[in-house]
Amino acid sequence: MPQIRFVQPSGAAEVVDVPAGTSVMLAAIRNGVRGIEAECGGCLDCATCHVYVDEASLAALPPLGDQEEAVLAAVAAERRPTSRLGCQVIAPAGTMTLTVHVPERQL
Numbered sequence: 001m002p003q004i005r006f007v008q009p010s011g012a013a014e015v016v017d018v019p020a021g022t023s024v025m026l027a028a029i030r031n032g033v034r035g036i037e038a039e040c041g042g043c044l045d046c047a048t049c050h051v052y053v054d055e056a057s058l059a060a061l062p063p064l065g066d067q068e069e070a071v072l073a074a075v076a077a078e079r080r081p082t083s084r085l086g087c088q089v090i091a092p093a094g095t096m097t098l099t100v101h102v103p104e105r106q107l
Ligand code: FES
Pocket: 025, 038, 039, 040, 041, 042, 043, 044, 045, 046, 047, 048, 049, 071, 085, 086, 087, 088
């Protein structure tokens, strides 16, 4: 079962086990992870599920889609090369641990 490791701006981290195919956003909401707002519920319309994907994890993910790229222009925190929307980042099958960093703010 894949895991998602959430790292808060303070450095505190928590790891959650998720079924393959679960988005980072849903994993955060279902497990009470702070800092992921997800106001649109995953409709690719709010940019409040912004995360910074760890460099090592980024290589295992499909590239940004055009709509995700467009919505990322509206993130509240600094946009970085590793920025992704949590609702679009899906935990792949297998035992990998996907590490994401939660930004300082979403609004
Ligand atoms: Fe709104 Fe991801 S939850 S864009």
